[in-house]
Amino acid sequence: MPPETLTPERILEATEEVLRRYGPAKATVVDVARALGVSHGSVYRHFRTKAALREAVTERWLDRTSQELTAIVTEEGPAADRLDRWLTALFEAKRHKAGDDPELFATYMTLVGESGGAVDRHITDLESQLTTIIEAGVTEGAFDTASPTTTARAVFDATGRFHDPCYAAEWSRPDIATDFDAVRSLVLRGLRA
Numbered sequence: 608m609p610p611e612t613l614t615p616e617r618i619l620e621a622t623e624e625v626l627r628r629y630g631p632a633k634a635t636v637v638d639v640a641r642a643l644g645v646s647h648g649s650v651y652r653h654f655r656t657k658a659a660l661r662e663a664v665t666e667r668w669l670d671r672t673s674q675e676l677t678a679i680v681t682e683e684g685p686a687a688d689r690l691d692r693w694l695t696a697l698f699e700a701k702r703h704k705a706g707d708d709p710e711l712f713a714t715y716m717t718l719v720g721e722s723g724g725a726v727d728r729h730i731t732d733l734e735s736q737l738t739t740i741i742e743a744g745v746t747e748g749a750f751d752t753a754s755p756t757t758t759a760r761a762v763f764d765a766t767g768r769f770h771d772p773c774y775a776a777e778w779s780r781p782d783i784a785t786d787f788d789a790v791r792s793l794v795l796r797g798l799r800a
Contacts, residue, residue, distance in 0.1 A: 613645055615653045615663070622664045627710065631717040636660065658721070665718040666725040672700045673732050680736045686744030687795060693740060694762075694791050697733070698769040702783075705775040716772055734759050744798065751800035762794055 611617065621642045625634045636657050640647040654660035679693045705712045719726055737759035744750030752758040768774045769787050777783060 662722040669729040750798040
């Protein structure tokens with residue numbers, strides 16, 4: 608049986624496992640290559656530098672959340688319901704990332720600190736998704752705002768405690784769901800036409 612073709616996706620999967628095993632301080636491109644059974648030069652053919660590889664694996668990790676949320680944005684149904692589900696799904700996705708695998712979450716927080724470009728693109732994507740939902744709400748007559756883009760940014764900022772990783776330590780508190788529900792309800796009421 609011929610060896611499996613080396614693809615960027617396979618490299619990113621192996622990099623994630625290497626990061627989980629060794630942590631960001633000790634993980635090397637040589638470790639990734641060893642896990643794949645190839646030379647480190649083969650990895651560098653797909654990712655020119657270690658920084659580029661780390662940026663790509665961070666972006667892949669962040670994109671998982673964006674993809675989940677895109678499904679809500681493109682659903683049929685009232686914008687208010689979709690916004691409610693979107694905010695809840697964002698909170699749950701971030702909360703699960705932090706709580707389900709705390710070591711990997713800590714690793715990614717280190718990587719996120721190194722790769723501002725991936726984080727900026729992620730935030731822009733999330734704000735764009737919010738804008739799409741809010742525009743739909745305005746079109747339906749359900750939301751009242753002169754600038755859906757500005758409102759989307761304000762909603763994103765107002766709910767930051769429930770998705771910004773700097774608040775991750777709070778997400779396991781027993782009353783966090785109650786706090787989230789209060790903010791989410793306030794945001795939804797504030798947008799009503």
